[in-house]
Amino acid sequence: MGRTLRELVTCKTIGSVCLIEMDDGRDNRLSRSFCIALTDALKEAFADDAVRLVLLIGNRQGFSVGYALDEISNETAQNALFELVDSLADAPKPVVAAVRGNAFGAGFEIALLCAFRLASPTAQFGFPEVALSLPPGAGATQTLPRLLGASPALALLLDGITVSPDSLGAVVDAEINGDFRSGALRFAQAMAAENLEGVAMADRREGLENPMAFQTDLIAAREARSSDPSVSHDIIKAVECALLLPFHAGLAFEREQFKSSEARPESRGQRHLESQRRLRQRASLNAGLSGDGLERIGVLGQTETAFVIAARLLLCGANVTLFHSKDEAAEDVRFDILDAARSEAEIFGLNQTYERQVADQLTLSEQLEDCATVDMVLDCSDDGGDERERRAVALAGIVPDHASFVSITDQVEELDLTEAFGRVAQSATIWLPNPMLGQSCEFHISRTPDGDLNPVALVQTQALLERLRLFGVSVSQTAGLATTALFLSLLEAAEQIAIGGSAIDTIDRALRGFGVQQGPFELADRVGLDSIRLLMAQSPEKLQVNLPLTYALAKAGEVGLSSQAGFYLYEEDMIGRQNPEAKLELDALRSDAGVNASDEVIVERCLGSLANTGAMLLAEGIVSKPAELDILAVDHLGFKPQTGGPFHSADQHGLLGLRYQLSAGRSDQQPNSHFIDMIKNGMNFNALNAEADGVS
Incomplete structure (x- = not known):
């Protein structure tokens, strides 16, 4: 059962210091409810005439690890975060962030908005979400450059590295040794006694004092990052705004970029996978695995x-x-x-x-x-x-x-x-x-x-x-059955598209363009066509597929990389080239010249085949939810994290359209009853994930 707003954030006035402690029982993710609770606590402290200074501290697990990834696409959750940012940016009283443990992503950004920052020697800071194509959305592109300048700020924002307090220069005002909570409170009380107000982040200019050097660093970053994902260029643009625009205008620009980046398919796909991995970690911790014996x-x-x-x-x-x-x-x-x-x-x-x-x-x-x-x-x-x-x-x-x-x-x-x-x-x-x-x-x-x-x-x-x-x-x-079933299903779809008229390398190229590291025929050559025959022999009847081209090549002794010939020919450089024998076998299987399918059709036929198999694996209870199949496909079948896996992608393409593409194929790869029932009942794979995770 989740904690109430009052349990997420507790307030205690000690003298003229309001101590706000954040504790969601885990790692203080900035969910909608968490942001609302913290904003309300700050407003109460600001309105209390007896309070001169606010001390913000996390639990023993850390300060905050940032966004709640499963909520960040929700507009109300975004607005709750932005309201928290505005409360700190416009704070009428100084706020001190006391950081022990981890301050990651938006958690780090919240600390940066405060007038002062204290840290334990073992604290860790960073922006790991950039690896999920998610840029800062809580002010970091405006605050860090004001404190450090362009080059050090960009190094932190673009690389997703984790750093200790002694690497942050002006970001950390003091380190607290010994009992952290008591030391931070003494520091805050001393500041309150001297009636120190601090300098609002909007007025900090140390990193902006040399505009020419700042622009030179931006130009160098653009050149060095020219081939980086779009999120890197978004971050560089926002950092430039710290120099060119007033603080609040820069925040508004960053906010719009965050919304745009968050909505990109590659970011949502990566966050889908990361959220599921975190759910498993949380479940393991809740199960008390440290006492496993x-x-x-x-x-x-x-x-x-x-x-x-x-x-x-x-x-x-x-x-x-x-x-x-x-x-x-x-x-x-x-x-x-x-x-x-x-x-x-x-x-x-x-x-x-x-x-x-x-x-x-x-x-x-x-x-x-x-x-x-x-x-x-x-x-x-x-x-x-x-x-x-x-x-x-x-x-x-x-x-x-x-x-x-x-x-x-x-x-x-x-x-x-x-x-x-x-x-x-x-x-x-x-x-x-x-x-x-x-x-x-x-x-x-x-x-x-x-x-x-x-x-x-x-x-x-x-x-x-x-x-x-x-x-x-x-x-x-x-x-091993689930991954094997997905691989065989993908290869079967690719073979049937090839038999229908498309070239082997065309199919692989289309799927690489969609977001797999290697196409199904390339992957099959690496697995070995003889090994695939063995996998088929080990699989139960319901997972059997039709692979006439694989069997024909394996029978001819052309089993892939190990024999330097399979769907492709391999020379000393081990780069696959067209195999005339594979083309001959393919021509023998074709009843006519067929049709060269478009890249879009190739991708949708393959996703449809995987969705069809996935629906069966779920209905049979072989796996508990589609997200687990997505993770297996990313780790073992080469789907890139940006796709979110084949089942996340299938939802984006629309299951009804994939069903029609599948029906347009050969009769032995028609939609099964489980897949048809999913569509009839208005379900998709994301809904099945939510159901399995207990999310309403």
């Missing part, structure tokens, strides 16, 4: 997957026992894990003492009997299902009753470990094609005799994924 984790295997997973676990502070064969020297294994830890730390921007962590937290063992001391066993070997089940039988009498057995695999397969253990097994299968790529995976949890998900295995698996920094999609059937 995973004190020591055993990792089986000497594969790249095993080393990367062990490294990630070590970097997040877990104790790991890695089991290796007697043929491999322990020091060589230790070196490989240390090397993986260094690479992973660079990827995630971690500052760790690798050698000490590995030495203290890593244990190497050649004896499976040592699994008696672990709370979870991760089988990361490259063995097949039969060998994994044999090993599970061997471990059944060793692994403690409270421990879960998790199989991590890149194969679409499921292990029945209940029989292997001879008791109800707390087990899971995680489908992870490549731990070095993507940020999501599918997982399947074993069930109790009553048919329910095993609660211990579920909590421990979710905790494991949090530690591995993976977005886990829980599937009711075989792990």
Whole structure:
């Protein structure tokens, strides 16, 4: 249940200082209700004759992490934010922002509007939303240049970097060491006692004192950012307004740019994905995963997957026992894990003492009997299902009753470990094609005799994924099935468009133009046409698709990159070129010359096929909501984040139109009953997400 306005923001007058504490129980996102509560509190403080100064402070989690992404497209939420901005910009009394923890995005902007800023030494500041094509909308393009000048302000605004207080110069007026709340209050009381009013941000001019240098920095930024996304150019224009326009006129210009940028499809697509990832993180925190009981984790295997997973676990502070064969020297294994830890730390921007962590937290063992001391066993070997089940039988009498057995695999397969253990097994299968790529995976949890998900295995698996920094999609059937179904559906649509008259490279080019990193035929060559045949063999009947061109090429031994020939030919540079054999096979499948489809039709036919398959996966309960399929498609099928994923994009194109495009194809790819029912009932994928998230 959400907090009331009075619970979001509390006020307490101490002497002549009004202490306003922000606390939404999490990270103080600037939702509509939060902005209203804070604005009301400020107005009350400004109207109180006994108050000389306002001290604004966040909870122990931080100051504020900025926009509530799921609300920012709502006009009433925008207006609530803008009213808060105006209250601070026109404050009749000085406001002091006391920042500990994170001040990101609009949270940082709110602090910048205050007359003074205090910070703890560990505070962090930045504008991460620029990576979501979302520019500042709460004044930062006007406030930062006034304090720092053009070049330092643009570095913060354009790059989305996170910085500490000592990197911000005039932005931070003082650092508070020791007890932060008490220190900030003493600072505010001293200022109030001296009746210091501060300087309103509209009157700050330090960064604008040299207009020529300011303009020179703007010109340099435009040249350096000429190929950047449009949001960068919007920010540069708004920063120029800080020099050319009065403060409030600059705010108005920034506000209009924010509204325009926020409404762009690429920004809304990226925010859709980020909101869903944050929802999962919040759900994991609410589930209390820190008490998951995973004190020591055993990792089986000497594969790249095993080393990367062990490294990630070590970097997040877990104790790991890695089991290796007697043929491999322990020091060589230790070196490989240390090397993986260094690479992973660079990827995630971690500052760790690798050698000490590995030495203290890593244990190497050649004896499976040592699994008696672990709370979870991760089988990361490259063995097949039969060998994994044999090993599970061997471990059944060793692994403690409270421990879960998790199989991590890149194969679409499921292990029945209940029989292997001879008791109800707390087990899971995680489908992870490549731990070095993507940020999501599918997982399947074993069930109790009553048919329910095993609660211990579920909590421990979710905790494991949090530690591995993976977005886990829980599937009711075989792990890897959902992503496989989407890939096969996309490839089937592409083949049918090709058989209908379009060239292979034309189809790939159209989809790259829409927003995928590589077209379906390019992706198929990288997966391997022989591997695709294996995926088909592993998939249940309801997910079977018709891929005559894939089968014909695979039968001829042209299976993609590995054979340097598939849908394309590959030479030493590994750049795909037209494959005459693929064209011959395609011509043999065509009944006539057909029609060369437009790019728009190609995109809509492919989106229609994915929407059709997605509706079935949802109706069958294989996944719980479309947003999870969007994240899988971005991470594993190469859809760019700007698209928001295929199901977000399908809504933008209109499901009815996609259904008609699908019906215009061959009879074996007609809309299924689940997709038709969605459209008849006036539903779309966004509505299904809202329903799953409990949003009215």
